[in-house]
Amino acid sequence: MKHSTVSVTTKTNIAFISGAAVMLALFFLSLFVGKYPLVLSRILAGDSMQVKVFLTLRLSRAVVGLIGGFALGIAGFVYQTIFHNALASPDIIGVSSGASAGAAAGILFFQGATMITVCAFGGAIIAVVFALLLSTLDKSGRKSTVILAGIAVHSLAQTVLMCFKLVADPEKQLASIEYWIMGSLNGINSHIIGGNIAVCLVCLVALFVLHRQSILLATEETEAKMLGVNIFRMRLLLLIFSTITVSCIVSMTGLISFIGLLAPHSARKITGNNHLSTMILGGIVGSCLLLGADILARSVAATELPVSIFTSILGAPFLIILIFRGRQKL
Amino acid sequence: MKKYYVLLMTAMMLSLAACTGNAETVSENSDSEIVEASETVSDEDTEEVEAEETEETVEEAIDYTIQYPIAITDQAGREVTIESEPQKIVSGYYISSSMLIALGIEDKLVGIEAKADKRPIYKLSAEELIDLPSVGSAKEFDLEGCIALEPDLVILPMKLKDAAATMEELGIPVVLVNPENQDLLLEMADIIATATNTVEKEEELVAYIDEQMSLLSETRDEVAGAGIETASVYLAGNSDFLSTAGNGMYQTDLIALAGGYNVASEIEDSYWVDISYEQVLAWDPEYIILTSDADYTVEDVLNNENLVSCKAVVNGNVYQMPSKAEAWDSPVPSGVLGAVWLANTLYPDYVSDDEYNDIVEEYYETFYGFSYNEN
Numbered sequence: 001m002k003h004s005t006v007s008v009t010t011k012t013n014i015a016f017i018s019g020a021a022v023m024l025a026l027f028f029l030s031l032f033v034g035k036y037p038l039v040l041s042r043i044l045a046g047d048s049m050q051v052k053v054f055l056t057l058r059l060s061r062a063v064v065g066l067i068g069g070f071a072l073g074i075a076g077f078v079y080q081t082i083f084h085n086a087l088a089s090p091d092i093i094g095v096s097s098g099a100s101a102g103a104a105a106g107i108l109f110f111q112g113a114t115m116i117t118v119c120a121f122g123g124a125i126i127a128v129v130f131a132l133l134l135s136t137l138d139k140s141g142r143k144s145t146v147i148l149a150g151i152a153v154h155s156l157a158q159t160v161l162m163c164f165k166l167v168a169d170p171e172k173q174l175a176s177i178e179y180w181i182m183g184s185l186n187g188i189n190s191h192i193i194g195g196n197i198a199v200c201l202v203c204l205v206a207l208f209v210l211h212r213q214s215i216l217l218a219t220e221e222t223e224a225k226m227l228g229v230n231i232f233r234m235r236l237l238l239l240i241f242s243t244i245t246v247s248c249i250v251s252m253t254g255l256i257s258f259i260g261l262l263a264p265h266s267a268r269k270i271t272g273n274n275h276l277s278t279m280i281l282g283g284i285v286g287s288c289l290l291l292g293a294d295i296l297a298r299s300v301a302a303t304e305l306p307v308s309i310f311t312s313i314l315g316a317p318f319l320i321i322l323i324f325r326g327r328q329k330l
Numbered sequence: 331m332k333k334y335y336v337l338l339m340t341a342m343m344l345s346l347a348a349c350t351g352n353a354e355t356v357s358e359n360s361d362s363e364i365v366e367a368s369e370t371v372s373d374e375d376t377e378e379v380e381a382e383e384t385e386e387t388v389e390e391a392i393d394y395t396i397q398y399p400i401a402i403t404d405q406a407g408r409e410v411t412i413e414s415e416p417q418k419i420v421s422g423y424y425i426s427s428s429m430l431i432a433l434g435i436e437d438k439l440v441g442i443e444a445k446a447d448k449r450p451i452y453k454l455s456a457e458e459l460i461d462l463p464s465v466g467s468a469k470e471f472d473l474e475g476c477i478a479l480e481p482d483l484v485i486l487p488m489k490l491k492d493a494a495a496t497m498e499e500l501g502i503p504v505v506l507v508n509p510e511n512q513d514l515l516l517e518m519a520d521i522i523a524t525a526t527n528t529v530e531k532e533e534e535l536v537a538y539i540d541e542q543m544s545l546l547s548e549t550r551d552e553v554a555g556a557g558i559e560t561a562s563v564y565l566a567g568n569s570d571f572l573s574t575a576g577n578g579m580y581q582t583d584l585i586a587l588a589g590g591y592n593v594a595s596e597i598e599d600s601y602w603v604d605i606s607y608e609q610v611l612a613w614d615p616e617y618i619i620l621t622s623d624a625d626y627t628v629e630d631v632l633n634n635e636n637l638v639s640c641k642a643v644v645n646g647n648v649y650q651m652p653s654k655a656e657a658w659d660s661p662v663p664s665g666v667l668g669a670v671w672l673a674n675t676l677y678p679d680y681v682s683d684d685e686y687n688d689i690v691e692e693y694y695e696t697f698y699g700f701s702y703n704e705n
Binding site: 034035036048049052053056057058111112113170175176179184186189298302304 | 472474477478491492499569600
């Protein structure tokens, strides 16, 4: 018994160190991969164009890759934990469809990246608040109610999105909406990320502070009640924080598929438990995925490609390998 | 004009003499020195004008040369300052790229919009453009790739406002254009010509377009004078036969220019709209015109069982706008040729085939340097 605990801890440590190393390596690689030829020595020498490109475009993009992936991983972990559901992800209670409908409204009625970001954020929050309000109608406080309400809001938001697509100019706006839904870090620059990153970091800190409570929610509800946790309120609070985290990221990048679902799963496969370490590892896996996917998205073709293609291409085999390795050991 | 060049040369010599460096430093003159040089020119110019006042007629009274630095207001209402005559231009929009060819400065292009190989006009007129690096499209613009080309002027469609703001911050002048209709197209021509010091060529182009416009206007008067009823036209869109242009669109104006009437103009929509076969039959147009880039053929329409009773199909009046050089149904510089083609199709007795062929031939010969009819 003791032996196995040690081996699990060692395994977790190895996973942590290698994960963090890969994440940092990808972060630095992400700083120096791109169409504009950035050279470290010239940046240090103060070449004004090099410095400007580095600060305005490259750095902010790498930071969004790092923090965005991390945040999506953490939020996915929280969702899966509090719903006891391995398939729960921010999409399930309407965050992404709300954000998409919001972004579509931004593309149709306003101009500029800032307005699209604001609208997407608003759409995501409205969808989730609506879902949570609906779920409070069920006084029993079952967690399945939140999911059901989420599914209803999700389809409602899809309908709104469809209406927006219908009135969009197919040559221009419709294409923009479709591209937004595929997700890309291409439009990121230092001016639009500040607020989002700040809010996102605050929520991440809150999620870490509350991590013990979220793990308690994962245990039997009666047990949690005995330990003095107000389940309903705690679940609501965690949901709000993780939703805002996700909204901050997707409102800048467009939808990024799979990370919220896959990163925490992979982490759990590695650590074999549901503790804080798994949560952090989920974040690290998320970061690696998004950074890696974005590096590919900007370098494999002559034009920019949607990042979601690569999060899925990189993520799916990774998860499959983990599942099969887990099987063999059993 | 000759006199001016002499002056320019003198000014260049003066600034050369002022420079203590060798030939290489001169060629890499800083912007301020170039400005200085042009100022010298303008000073001498005014003196010269004063001197010339005694002469009877001044033929080259209009001087089209641009004095840099120059401040321009682009079509997004942004003020852009261009420090010196651009030598490395990126054009991220096929309409502005075509305009640059017409203005004769395609050799200054260092980057171009995506899918340049799909546009026959480049193949016919400036094949080298196809091999230029692509900066992407309005949907997925390659910001870093564009900056890496180190352009001194970037021309982008209005949609790329955000990219323009970012590049402005990096010190790259960006001009946003929005040629949605004929007036805006001419405005765009003016902005680009001013930015690139090609106003003289632009005047020539505008004069040519104006000439065709008045020809079309005469034709419409003649047709009306002869008591011929305005031809009704259904314009079938690129993606689908049932996609058509409503009243707010450029295509409706184009049909009107040619003396026709767009049956779909009762739809107050500024985008392409989807309609039904029943609607087409209710309109019963005399002519069906397919856009240049339509994904289907005239044959498809003639064989379409849903349309057998439509007047245009019965009389075989189904035509596709030519796409040999450019899509004339879009607001490209050559857009007026689309109206001439349509006038020739609707009223062959008033705009003859020969007339149409001559107009197109002259246009491409003059501004794009190739023979349309022989290619």
